[in-house]
Amino acid sequence: MAARVVEDEESHGGNRIQPLSSTPLSDRWRHEEGKQKTPITLCERLGLEDFFSLDVWRASMGELLGTAVLVFMIDTIVISTFEMETKTPNLIMSILIALSITILLLAVAPISGGHINPVISFSAALVGLISISRATIYIFVQCIGGLLGALALRAVVNSTIEQNFSLGGCTLTVIAPGPHGPVTIGLDTSQALWLEIICTFVFLFASIWMAFDGRQAKKLGHVIVCSIIGLVLGLLVFISTTITATKGYAGAGMNPARCLGPAIVRQGHLWNGHWVFWAGPAIGCVAFYLYTKIIPRQHYHADGYKHDFFNLLKALCT
Template sequence: MKKMCMVGAKSNLSRPLHQCKSEQEKFEGGNRRNDTSKLSEILGLEELFSLNVWRASLGELIGTAIFVFAIDTIVISSYDAEIKAPKLLMSILIAIIIAILLLATNPVSGGHINPIITLAAALIGLISLSRAAIYILAQCAGAVLGALALKAVVNSTIEKTFSLGGCTLTVIAPGPNGPIVIGLETSQALWLEIICTFVFLFTSIWMAFDLRQARNLGRVKIFSIIGIVVGLLVFVSTSVTAAKGYAGAGMNPARCLGPALVRGGHLWNGHWVFWAGPGIACVAFYLYTKVIPPQHFHAHEYKHDFLNILKALFPSDRVNRK
């Protein structure tokens, strides 16, 4: 007896089984192609080959290079000047330079100059993961260029004393019985990175990502607020520990990477903290945006949301096979 199959859920017609299998395979093949196309669009794979995206990343590269050069110069000069409140002066200058650089790079690339801002934007869906990868690559390259520029203009004594203004957990200092290691414990530094970065994202970057607030406040106000928040967090992280040898919360892995690659040495001690801490905070911030009521976050058009990527990877409406 020839095996038959139904054509359509509500049809009384039937066809030979081998014809149904052929049609089913075509249907499933079409679905797979659609899923692949949708995933490629959400990931923004076409941007990997977009000249405009790579040209925009040049703004991130130059902006991060200037940022690293300026910030590390501020760190060195603040402590080398031997003023009464070097941490306060350093924080104020950092706030100013960040606001200026964000205003300068925003029209070109969106004004990130920080892998954490880029990663947060990618998770939320403001940019694609492909663009985020290009931006982060440009930011790391820019940080190296900024550190090389600083190395070229400072003398070897200052470079050795202040480690090119890089991110440090500990330093080796002379002690009564020989060299000793002073600084902050790794666990404490990790928590500071997580807490400070989350506060940074929650209190300032959130305003830039929320289109409603971005329109109401304007770029100048938002970037000024971001600069002020970063300056305050730098001041808090360096003051609350009062640990010599600890450079404070980095909140920007690229900024820590540049001097580490150029200067090396103890800048690599615990360097992973300056990546892991902000990364954890970034994921926590994204989860926060998913938990709060959706009407408080006007970002419905953010198609690159990481949750959409997961849905494309693991679609729930699988074809039922019979």
């Protein structure tokens, strides 16, 4: 997710990154000692060795702790800003979230590449910057981190705040008192799904691509890229919470692990439409990957694992 995602991701797993090649994976051959040509095996394409790499699992601890801190900080920000007596809680919340994400990216990027979000890990695997196996490990620990962050927040807030603010989690609807009894207010599932898809795609297109693109990442620098990612996320949070102007809707999640933690801890209505916070980002990631396949090759400067989704499917079918 950060500018050094390419270097950092593979340096900890012991896998040396090779330059991108326009030749399909099924036609590529790996040169070993003695210049003997051997075909790339299915295990190598899937990166199954990552499951048995101690370095990969140790690096994933950065993802676990980073996601835990992310959930604790963002959910605290959500609760505190709406508790404040201000006319612009959305603006303040968005600014604080942008700052928090930037700081966490700078802290975690040197360890694991700085994903702290299943969206980044999944899109990196689709594009081919990391293996499917490494992405699976990262997403798994990110979900655990989200749960730990929600548990930590629950331990420090009282039951009233937990109930009134849904532990700062991702919600489509809430149950509120009405003139004739409790009523459900919030956003339609279809609208929320479209917001997740659009916001996730914009997030990847407008910021994460700078981290994936080795040329831009090197030119802009680590700190600037992390700052841009935080700024774009903050803007998308502000847009998604403002454009709907609907009470009960917490805005676009764009991070399934962040939404999962409070849902497990708080239970109840946080599970209503929870699938949207997974399906929407997943579709957005696929749309972004298709974009990377459409643009001209001379404008594609992401060096990486090259086990991207299409080439992996092609290799499996041959």
